[in-house]
Amino acid sequence: MRARALFLLAFLAHAAQAQLDTTTIELDVLRAPASPASVLLGVAESDIQRPSDLTSFMVSLRQATSDLSQLPKNYAIDLAPAWLLGAHNSAIDMLGIDADGTEKPVNVGTTIWQSLVISSAVKDPDAVEGTTADPSAGFGFKFSLVRGGVTAASRNSLIKVRTALRNYNYALHDTVRVVIADDPMLKEISAAMDSVKLTINRTDSALDRADLTENDRIHLETLRTTLAALKVSYARQKADRAAALSVPVSADASLFAEELSAMKMAAEKFKVERKGFFWDLAGGLVLDFRDRRLDNSTITSAGVWTTLSWETDEHVSFQLLGRYLLNPGSVFMGEADSLETQDIRTMDGGTRLTFDPPEGRFTFSGEALYRTVLDMDGIEPTWRVVANTQYATGSNDLLTFSFGRNFDGTLTKDGNLIAALSFLVGLGGKRKL
Amino acid sequence: MAIEPQSPVHGIFIVTKPASRVKLEITIGRAGEEGDTAVSLGSTDFGNHANTFTLDLGKATDIDGSLLHTTTTIQDLATDHNDLLYKIKLTAGPDTFYEKREKTMPNHGDGISIMAFITIITT
Numbered sequence: 032m033r034a035r036a037l038f039l040l041a042f043l044a045h046a047a048q049a050q051l052d053t054t055t056i057e058l059d060v061l062r063a064p065a066s067p068a069s070v071l072l073g074v075a076e077s078d079i080q081r082p083s084d085l086t087s088f089m090v091s092l093r094q095a096t097s098d099l100s101q102l103p104k105n106y107a108i109d110l111a112p113a114w115l116l117g118a119h120n121s122a123i124d125m126l127g128i129d130a131d132g133t134e135k136p137v138n139v140g141t142t143i144w145q146s147l148v149i150s151s152a153v154k155d156p157d158a159v160e161g162t163t164a165d166p167s168a169g170f171g172f173k174f175s176l177v178r179g180g181v182t183a184a185s186r187n188s189l190i191k192v193r194t195a196l197r198n199y200n201y202a203l204h205d206t207v208r209v210v211i212a213d214d215p216m217l218k219e220i221s222a223a224m225d226s227v228k229l230t231i232n233r234t235d236s237a238l239d240r241a242d243l244t245e246n247d248r249i250h251l252e253t254l255r256t257t258l259a260a261l262k263v264s265y266a267r268q269k270a271d272r273a274a275a276l277s278v279p280v281s282a283d284a285s286l287f288a289e290e291l292s293a294m295k296m297a298a299e300k301f302k303v304e305r306k307g308f309f310w311d312l313a314g315g316l317v318l319d320f321r322d323r324r325l326d327n328s329t330i331t332s333a334g335v336w337t338t339l340s341w342e343t344d345e346h347v348s349f350q351l352l353g354r355y356l357l358n359p360g361s362v363f364m365g366e367a368d369s370l371e372t373q374d375i376r377t378m379d380g381g382t383r384l385t386f387d388p389p390e391g392r393f394t395f396s397g398e399a400l401y402r403t404v405l406d407m408d409g410i411e412p413t414w415r416v417v418a419n420t421q422y423a424t425g426s427n428d429l430l431t432f433s434f435g436r437n438f439d440g441t442l443t444k445d446g447n448l449i450a451a452l453s454f455l456v457g458l459g460g461k462r463k464l
Numbered sequence: 465m466a467i468e469p470q471s472p473v474h475g476i477f478i479v480t481k482p483a484s485r486v487k488l489e490i491t492i493g494r495a496g497e498e499g500d501t502a503v504s505l506g507s508t509d510f511g512n513h514a515n516t517f518t519l520d521l522g523k524a525t526d527i528d529g530s531l532l533h534t535t536t537t538i539q540d541l542a543t544d545h546n547d548l549l550y551k552i553k554l555t556a557g558p559d560t561f562y563e564k565r566e567k568t569m570p571n572h573g574d575g576i577s578i579m580a581f582i583t584i585i586t587t
Contacts, residue, residue, distance in 0.1 A: 192539070193514060196537060200500040200512065200537040203535050204535035207533070207535065208533060224529045263478065263587075266476040266529070266584075270474040271474055274474035277472055278469065278471075278472065281577055282469050284467070287467075294575075298539060298572075
């Protein structure tokens with residue numbers, strides 16, 4: 032019985048890739064992962080490709096496939112279709128904020144589309160010397176059903192960015208416009224244009240007169256063609272001359288030093304934060320290709336995650352998390368110390384409450400985790416509850432206190448009570464521990 | 465932070481259907497950037513417009529010979545890439561004028577400015 036439980040827990044730890052150490056379990060392992068396929072397949076976060084446009088996607092794909100000549104090995108990629116394909120949409124538009132910073136209502140479909148991430152990963156152990164395991168491929172998705180609202184601070188930050196950008200652009204435009212309006216050559220060209228237009232109008236009027244001879248008509252038609260060509264020529268000169276005048280003015284940054292400084296400050300402070308209710312969903316599965324054949328695949332792992340959370344402006348965050356994992360055909364040590372094979376389904380649930388003001392001395396977090404193995408008699412559900420508090424007694428001193436019930440890997444220490452009081456003193460310069 | 469001027473867009477837009485309406489479309493990309501465009505046509509000021517937009521400049525015969533002047537500034541605000549894209553398109557009936565500029569910025573927060581000078585004439 033004990034061996035069976037140990038195998039199961041080790042298996043869960045492997046499947047979740049969450050480093051489920053018995054004493055340092057963190058509830059964040061249940062949070063819907065950003066890249067479900069990579070999590071299920073055990074690909075490092077730093078190895079995941081995240082192309083932001085089609086060009087970089089193709090570059091990534093060609094590198095992974097040796098210019099499309101072979102299947103990729105140990106490759107993971109996350110694709111956000113709304114961002115990949117919506118090159119014309121600015122981030123601000125996709126945030127659902129009007130030009131004046133007010134929030135526009137966003138329906139669920141838009142939220143799902145804009146937050147959708149499709150992840151896929153390929154892992155070929157043969158690429159590592161000395162192994163013969165079958166290659167695996169993972170596919171997953173993640174999206175938000177609800178994603179809170181943009182904070183007032185973020186909206187104000189956006190308004191400042193837009194105002195600074197508009198002021199600079201208007202100053203640049205107006206300066207060039209004045210230069211162009213005062214240029215004598217352009218004035219001459221404009222006068223010529225007006226003259227040409229007048230002549231063409233007179234020609235058109237003349238053509239309408241009934242007493243013109245055929246020769247007169249041919250002559251006027253020739254004149255009109257010539258004038259049209261002149262009109263095109265003048266139009267081009269006008270545009271070319273204006274462009275030439277604009278270059279030195281637009282390149283002179285000293286003319287717009289004040290506006291540029293305002294733009295810099297606004298850009299540095301710009302960030303987007305959301306508060307309120309969030310609901311994320313994610314799912315994924317892993318396929319193993321036996322004997323390295325594409326037509327002989329089997330599902331070795333699948334999972335669904337959900338995260339509901341509420342974050343307030345007072346820096347209080349409450350989360351509810353759930354995870355369902357399916358591992359078909361898992362091999363483990365049975366009751367009679369014999370190897371058994373069975374589909375293992377596990378359900379994890381948890382909740383967390385945190386209070387972490389950026390300027391405050393006191394922080395608190397509490398969390399509870401419940402874990403159960405479905406369809407397996409004799410495996411009791413287990414749970415863990417822990418609360419942590421910290422108080423910054425000085426600029427470089429931290430008093431911490433934790434209290435809770437922990438579950439460990441052996442499942443033998445039920446009701447184990449952990450209490451700890453630590454006082455940390457930092458040496459050296461002042462900094463937050 | 466710097467705003468780097470790009471080579472201006474300049475030319476003529478010949479409208480073969482004088483009765484058609486001239487429409488200006490400016491596209492800002494890629495996803496995650498912020499743009500602002502000031503538009504004037506001759507002595508008429510069409511104001512500033514944020515990001516991607518479309519504007520009706522009027523009937524071709526009414527604006528014949530006028531110089532369209534636009535100034536667009538795009539600022540790199542996206543954290544995941546620094547690619548800036550600008551497209552300008554004029555349409556009137558079957559006629560189209562189109563140009564684009566692309567630039568990858570070395571520093572986050574930098575930007576580009578592009579001016580367009582296009583004279584509109586009817587034939």
